[in-house]
Amino acid sequence: MASSNSNELQVYINQCIQLASTLTIKSQESVDGLNQYVQDYYGSIAFDETDPTTWKYYLNVAGQYHATDSPMQVKSLDTMEIIDFTVDNLKLHTATAAAYQFGTWEYQQLVTQYPKQVFLILGIIYPVDIQAAINAADGDILGWPSSLIEPNEFSLVQRLQHWIKAFKVRWFNPQYGISDELYFTVQNSNLYYGLLMAIISYRLAACGTAEAHSYHVRQYLASHLGLDAYYDQLTLVQSIWLYRNINYIERNAGKQSTFRTLIQKLLTDRGIPLAAYVMNHDVSDMPDSLYPAIEFDAVPLNLGYNAVADTTWTLDQMLNNEQPIAGGNALIQPDVEANIQTRMENSRSNTLQTKVLNSAMIDMTGSAPYTLEDILLHHWAFFSSRDLYTAFLVVNNPVTGEPIVPMTAKDGFAFMIYCFCQSVGFDLTNEAVPSVIATRVQRIPTPSVADVMSVVDASLVTQDIALEALSWQPAIVPMISVDAFCATANAIWQAATNQWKLIAFQEHQERRGMVYGLVERIYSDNVIQLGDGTSSGNVNGSGETYAQWFKLRNIDISVFSADDYGLMYQSLVEAATGVNLQSTQSVANLQAAMLAMMQKLSSYSIQFISEINDSTIRDVGSAIIRTGANLTSSVEDVYDGFTEVDVIRHRTRATVNFDYDINAAMCNRLDTSAQLNVNERVGLVVRPARDPLDVYGYVSMQGMDVRSTVQVSTGSPVIPALIGIENWLALSDADRAASIISIWPPPWQTPGDPLPQIPNIWPVRNLSGLVYTPPSD
Numbered sequence: 001m002a003s004s005n006s007n008e009l010q011v012y013i014n015q016c017i018q019l020a021s022t023l024t025i026k027s028q029e030s031v032d033g034l035n036q037y038v039q040d041y042y043g044s045i046a047f048d049e050t051d052p053t054t055w056k057y058y059l060n061v062a063g064q065y066h067a068t069d070s071p072m073q074v075k076s077l078d079t080m081e082i083i084d085f086t087v088d089n090l091k092l093h094t095a096t097a098a099a100y101q102f103g104t105w106e107y108q109q110l111v112t113q114y115p116k117q118v119f120l121i122l123g124i125i126y127p128v129d130i131q132a133a134i135n136a137a138d139g140d141i142l143g144w145p146s147s148l149i150e151p152n153e154f155s156l157v158q159r160l161q162h163w164i165k166a167f168k169v170r171w172f173n174p175q176y177g178i179s180d181e182l183y184f185t186v187q188n189s190n191l192y193y194g195l196l197m198a199i200i201s202y203r204l205a206a207c208g209t210a211e212a213h214s215y216h217v218r219q220y221l222a223s224h225l226g227l228d229a230y231y232d233q234l235t236l237v238q239s240i241w242l243y244r245n246i247n248y249i250e251r252n253a254g255k256q257s258t259f260r261t262l263i264q265k266l267l268t269d270r271g272i273p274l275a276a277y278v279m280n281h282d283v284s285d286m287p288d289s290l291y292p293a294i295e296f297d298a299v300p301l302n303l304g305y306n307a308v309a310d311t312t313w314t315l316d317q318m319l320n321n322e323q324p325i326a327g328g329n330a331l332i333q334p335d336v337e338a339n340i341q342t343r344m345e346n347s348r349s350n351t352l353q354t355k356v357l358n359s360a361m362i363d364m365t366g367s368a369p370y371t372l373e374d375i376l377l378h379h380w381a382f383f384s385s386r387d388l389y390t391a392f393l394v395v396n397n398p399v400t401g402e403p404i405v406p407m408t409a410k411d412g413f414a415f416m417i418y419c420f421c422q423s424v425g426f427d428l429t430n431e432a433v434p435s436v437i438a439t440r441v442q443r444i445p446t447p448s449v450a451d452v453m454s455v456v457d458a459s460l461v462t463q464d465i466a467l468e469a470l471s472w473q474p475a476i477v478p479m480i481s482v483d484a485f486c487a488t489a490n491a492i493w494q495a496a497t498n499q500w501k502l503i504a505f506q507e508h509q510e511r512r513g514m515v516y517g518l519v520e521r522i523y524s525d526n527v528i529q530l531g532d533g534t535s536s537g538n539v540n541g542s543g544e545t546y547a548q549w550f551k552l553r554n555i556d557i558s559v560f561s562a563d564d565y566g567l568m569y570q571s572l573v574e575a576a577t578g579v580n581l582q583s584t585q586s587v588a589n590l591q592a593a594m595l596a597m598m599q600k601l602s603s604y605s606i607q608f609i610s611e612i613n614d615s616t617i618r619d620v621g622s623a624i625i626r627t628g629a630n631l632t633s634s635v636e637d638v639y640d641g642f643t644e645v646d647v648i649r650h651r652t653r654a655t656v657n658f659d660y661d662i663n664a665a666m667c668n669r670l671d672t673s674a675q676l677n678v679n680e681r682v683g684l685v686v687r688p689a690r691d692p693l694d695v696y697g698y699v700s701m702q703g704m705d706v707r708s709t710v711q712v713s714t715g716s717p718v719i720p721a722l723i724g725i726e727n728w729l730a731l732s733d734a735d736r737a738a739s740i741i742s743i744w745p746p747p748w749q750t751p752g753d754p755l756p757q758i759p760n761i762w763p764v765r766n767l768s769g770l771v772y773t774p775p776s777d
Contacts, residue, residue, distance in 0.1 A: 008215065008218070008219070009215075012213075012215040013200075014103070015148060016196060016199045016200055016203075017196060018102055018103055018145075018148060019144065019145070019148040019149065019199055020192060020195045020196040020199055021102055021103075021192070022102050022122060022125075022126055022144060022145050022148070023141060023143075023144045023160070023195065024061060024122075024123075024126065024128055024141070024142040024143045024144065025139065025140070025141055025142065025164060025191075026133060026136040026137065026138055026139060026140045026141075026142055027138065027139075027188060028138040029172070029177070029184040029188065030057055030184075030188070031055065031057045031058075033184065033185075034055070034056045034057045035047065035049075035055055035056070035057070037056075038056055038066075038068055041068070042067075042068050046066075046067055046068060047066075052134045053130060053134070056068065056069075058130050058133050058134055059130070060119050060120040060123045061119075061123050061127075061128055061130070061133050061142065062123060062127050062128060062129065062130035062133065063086070063087040063120075063123040063124040063125075063126075063127030064087070064123075064130070065086075065120070066120075069117060069120055070114065070117065071084060072084070072085040072110065072113075072114055072117065072120075072121075073085060074096065074100070074106075074110065076089075076093045076095075076096050076480075077093070077095045077096045077099050077392065077394065077406075078092075078093040078094065078095045078096055078391045078392060078480050078481040078482075079093070079390060079391065079392060079480050080392045080406055083096070085100075085110070085121075085124060086124060087124055087127050090124065090125070092480060092481065092484075093480065093481055094481040094482065094483035094484070095391070095481055095482060095483075097125070100125060101125065101145075102122070102125065102126075102145075107121075107125075126143060126144070126145055127143075128142045128143040138168065139161075139164050139165050139168045140161070141157060141160065141161050141164070144157070150213060150214060151236060152210055152211055152212075152236060152240065153203075153206070153211050153213065154211060155211060156199075156202055156203070156206075156211070159198075159202050160195070160198060160199065160202065163194075163195075163198045163202075164191065164195070167191055167194060168191070171187050171190065171191075172184070172187055203215075203216070204216070207220075208244075210240050210244070212240070212243060214231075214239070217231075217239055217240065217243045218231050220243055220246075221239075221242060221243065221246065224246045224250065225600045225601070227242065227246070227597065227600070230593045230594075230596065230597050233589065233590055233593035233594070235269075235270075237269075238265060238266065238269070238270075241265055242265075249262070249601055250601075253601065253602065253603040254602075254603040254604065259602060259604070262598055262601055262602065263301055263302050263598075264302070266594045266597055266598055267302055267359070267594055267598070268302040268303060270590060270594060271303070271361075272359055272361060272590070272591055272594055272595075273300065273302060273303045273359055273360065273361055274300075274301045274302055274357055274358070274359050275298035275299060275300050275301060275311070275357065275358050275359075275360070276298070276299050276301055276353070276354070276356070276357050277296045277297065277298055277299075277313065277318065277354045277356045277357070277358060278296065278297055278299055278351055278352065278353055278354065279294060279295075279296055279344055279347075279351065279352040279353075279354060280294075280295055280296070280297055280350065280351055281293070281294070281345075281347070281350040281351075282294070282295050283350075291345040291346075292345060292350070294314070294315050294341060294344045294345060295312050295313070295314065296312065296313040296314070296315070296317075296318050296354065296356075297311065297312050298311035298312070298358060298360075301357070315337065315340060315341055315344070316337065318354075318356065319333050319337060319340075321356075321358075321609050322356065322607060322609070324609075325607050325608070325609065326607065355604070355605060355606045355607055356606070356607050356609060357606055357607065357608050357609070358608075358609045358610070358611065359591060359595055359608065359609070359610045359611070360610075360611035360612075361587070361591060361611070361612050362612070362613055362617065363586070363587040363588060363612055363613055363617075364617060365586065365587055365616070366616040366617075366618075367616065367617045367618060367619050368497060368500075368619060369496075369497075369500050369618070369619045370440070370493065370496040370497065370500070371493075372489070372490065372493045373577075373579060375489050375492055375493045375496070376486070376489045376577040376578075376579060377573075377577070378438040378439055378440065378441050379438070379441050379442070379485075379488075379489050379492065380409065380413055380485070380576050380577060381413050381436055381438045381528045381530075382438035382441040382526055382528065383409075383476075383479065383485065383488075384408065384409035384410035384412075384413060385410060385438075385526075385528045385529075386444065387478075388444075388476060388477075388478055388479060389409045389410075389479045389485050390408065390409065390478065390479070390480055391408075391409050391479065391480055391481050391482050391484075391485065391576075392406040392407065392408060392409075393406065393407055393408075393409060393412040393572060393575040393576055394406045394575065395568060395571040395572055395575055396571065398560070398563075398564040398567040398568060399559050399560065399564060404555065404568075405553060405554060405555060407553065409485075409576055410530070411553065412572050412575070412576050413436075413530065413576070414433055414530040414531055414549065415555075415568075415572060416569055416572040416573060416576070417434065417436070417530065418546055418565075419565040419566070419568045419569035419572065420565075420569045422560070422562065422565040423562050423563075423565040423566035423569055424562075425562070428546050429545070429546050429547050429557075430545055430546070430547055431545060431546060432531075432543040432544065432545055433530045433531030433532075433543060433544050433545065433546055433549055434530060435527050435528060435529045435530065436527075436528050436530060437525060437526070437527055437528070438525070438526045438527075438528050439525045440496075440523045440524075440525065441523060441524060441525075441526060442473065442474075442476065442492055442522065442523060443522060443523060443524045444476055445476075446470065446473050446475070446476070446522070447470075447521060447522055449463060449466045449467060449470060451521065452466050452469070452470065452518045452519075452521040452522060453466050453518070454521075455514070455517045455518060455521055456514040456515070456517065456518050457510075457514060460508070460510055460511045460514055461511055461514045461515055461518060465502065465515060465518065466518060468502065469499050469502060469515075469518060469519055469522065470522065472491075472494065472495035472498050472499065473491075473492070473495050473522060474488055474491035474492060474495070476488065482575070482576065482577075482578055483578075485576075485577075486577065486578045489577075499519045499522075500519075502515065502519070503515050503516050503519060531543070531544045531546075531549050532544050532549065532552070587612065588612050588614070591610055591612055592610065595608045595610055
């Protein structure tokens with residue numbers, strides 16, 4: 001369990017209080033009471049008794065102002081402007097919306113300023129549909145913040161709904177409201193006080209089930225081998241499975257069935273491979289060598305494959321790979337390795353199961369040609385320089401903990417460059433604020449189809465490819481919040497990824513290059529001058545220095561150390577891009593966490609070794625040669641029979657020009673068709689075939705358009721040197737025709753009953769050599 005001084009319990013209780021305070025419940029007494037209040041103080045003209053959409057209760061619960069409400073204004077944390085506190089504005093000013101959640105300092109300040117409009121404030125922060133509120137019955141739950149109820153708590157709202165209905169039936173007596181005007185107010189207060197206890201009780205009752213709250217799951221796993229340390233790396237399914245089965249796993253540790261189940265639930269379900277190493281005797285050099293070679297082969301335990309090619313180790317490799325997890329091995333390895341080698345060479349069994357398990361995998365995170373992080377960083381500089389990204393960034397002073405003066409996104413980028421350089425030992429204080437290059441940023445305005453088509457040959461690249469490439473580009477509009485900027489950058493990243501695939505689809509060497517140029521026309525490289533431009537006060541005469549830049553913005557940097565600058569650099573990047581630089585949700589950390597849990601939950605004295613790339617694998621494009629139009633020649637013997645012809649022998653030589661290329665942005669299937677005009681030889685006379693042979697086929701594949709051109713010429717007949725051909729040549733013409741015709745499938749046979757296949761014609765190769773296998777009856 002968590003220690004007594006842990007604040008986890010208090011955090012959980014606060015979340016329950018927040019849910020109880022923000023749960024919107026239809027109260028008919030509140031509807032009637034507010035109508036009476038409006039009528040008493042403002043007269044009946046303030047609302048329409050026949051139109052509930054004009055009533056104060058329903059307007060406030062939907063986050064709308066009633067005529068009797070005072071307008072509220074707040075300072076936007078996104079733009080630093082004074083804005084009206086409304087539902088629509090909070091949708092645009094997302095940082096402001098996050099700051100005014102229930103219980104925050106900003107929320108408390110707003111409630112203090114407008115104490116009579118708490119109900120309206122909550123309605124603006126957590127609005128519900130006004131028509132749904134009107135149609136709801138008394139006591140119905142209208143809404144709640146989705147973040148306060150976990151995805152697996154399926155029945156919590158339903159249970160709370162039953163409790164609320166039962167409370168109102170038991171304690172709401174309309175007769176008391178006649179004589180005591182505050183009766184319903186008191187009972188509503190009691191309802192919400194009791195609601196908190198109901199939430200805690202129902203969550204406690206859900207312990208041991210799939211609906212258990214994460215607090216209870218985490219604390220339960222903490223009491224079992226400290227597994228709560230890995231909770232953040234587990235999926236919801238994994239955490240609930242461990243929660244429900246940890247007692248069984250501990251009681252049955254050591255069983256192969258338990259071990260296989262752990263592999264499935266902890267590793268296979270997360271795509272993490274595991275292989276067991278087995279010692280084998282390699283006898284390929286015997287008898288020249290007196291002893292077999294010792295090798296250790298990886299046998300996959302899950303997923304059916306090994307993620308890396310090196311799956312065979314020597315004894316020296318095996319011992320070296322064990323050193324990180326067996327601390328004393330390195331000291332005695334030189335002394336005992338020869339003895340281990342001798343004993344394994346003389347082992348009575350040619351296989352030996354080791355206790356070494358290896359998880360070797362490849363992390364493809366960030367392997368795309370264009371990463372989201374690059375797009376966020378470069379568009380941060382570009383959009384802010386064009387006054388398109390105007391959000392204000394607020395980061396805390398790492399020394400005092402107080403917020404530094406809010407700065408624009410453009411100033412934040414300049415400050416981020418300074419903090420990064422200072423953190424790695426480059427002092428820029430007296431240097432000019434630099435210019436930076438924002439590479440591959442979306443052009444503004446977005447180029448037209450005619451613009452991008454101007455760099456290609458229209459005979460090779462059709463306009464539909466340009467339309468498809470441009471269709472993915474997002475419209476660039478002013479972004480006043482970090483969320484809006486991140487959404488735009490994500491859309492640009494998706495567009496870049498789709499366009500890269502569109503380029504890769506092109507198999508014609510010239511067309512592929514042109515499509516690449518077409519796509520690159522959508523983007524541009526731009527030099528961005530940070531800071532405020534030149535300054536005559538700079539001793540170097542090269543522009544405004546960082547010292548001058550800080551002075552104009554009243555930022556004191558005299559007390560910061562290199563570590564402080566590193567913290568501010570991270571904070572600025574996270575504030576401007578939403579990227580968490582300290583995130584532990586990496587594939588390497590996931591692999592380490594899952595293997596650590598496997599080690600703890602297994603009673604075997606086994607060693608888990610892990611391998612994973614520690615740097616990003618970047619996609620630089622395929623190195624395949626694209627030749628465009630390919631000329632392919634093929635020769636084959638085609639046999640056919642007609643009723644008046646004994647044997648037809650002819651040879652066709654087809655010169656086929658296949659140009660498989662995607663010259664259309666999207667199509668439903670890949671088609672190809674051709675027509676073969678075949679000449680046939682009858683005796684010594686060569687004549688055209690009666691009907692040409694039509695060939696047509698398709699392969700279902702989106703995004704491809706295939707064309708084929710087939711030209712056929714006739715050559716002299718040639719008998720190929722095939723196995724068994726001498727037996728066929730020894731037959732009469734009639735037997736030859738029968739043997740050939742009978743092997744065609746029914747649509748290609750001559751009319752009437754097909755002739756039976758002659759049994760001594762086609763020998764079959766098997767382990768005994770060329771022998772005949774007669775057909776079964």
